[in-house]
Amino acid sequence: MRSTTVLALTLTALAACGGQPAQPPPPPPGPTGPTIITYTAPVPMPPETTPAAPPAGSQATSWTMPDLVGSVLQDAQDSIQRLTGYGIVLTTSHDATGAGRMQVADRNWKVCTQNVPPGAAITSSSRIDFGVVKVDESC
Known part of the structure; x- marks a missing residue:
């Protein structure tokens, strides 16, 4: 956006001095709107745990x-x-x-x-x- 303003001011200054303003250069290729960055938060892993007691039926109680x-x-x-x-x-x-x-x-x-x-x-x-x-x- 700033480069467009500077270019417009330069062209205006050239015209005021009697010079022929050149055609403005074409806009640079690429998106013309704001850049959207998407962030995906990492999925937390469950903590490693040791059971306090054996699961029912799987080991001796x-x-x-x-x-x-x-x-x-x-x-x-x-x-x-x-x-x-x-x-x-x-x-x-x-x-x-x-x-x-x-x-x-x-x-x-x-x-x-x-x-x-x-x-x-x-x-x-x-x-x-x-x-x-x-x-x-x-x-």
Whole structure:
């Protein structure tokens, strides 16, 4: 649009000076209206999730509690998750010495007790708690 205005002013100036205005050049090829840009938003992908409990009828809804006494705490937790197919994701632990120490690095602790006895049935609603001490301590 601006180039057309400049061209018109140039032609007017030439005519005012006595020169012969030339025919304006033809418009450039292409669309003469505004350019329309279409944007299609990407379709979001669903997040990857692990089911909290197995789908009904596809896997066991109860499992047999293993004997995890003597295991490293991290390995005991992993064993429960593997056994249940993540039907039980969270287990708890406490300092078996009574000192109230926090289990920050689970690999540094070993299981001395478990609140669910080996061989007992556990379900996704079971609460499993391990009594633990540091790996270099005696139970």
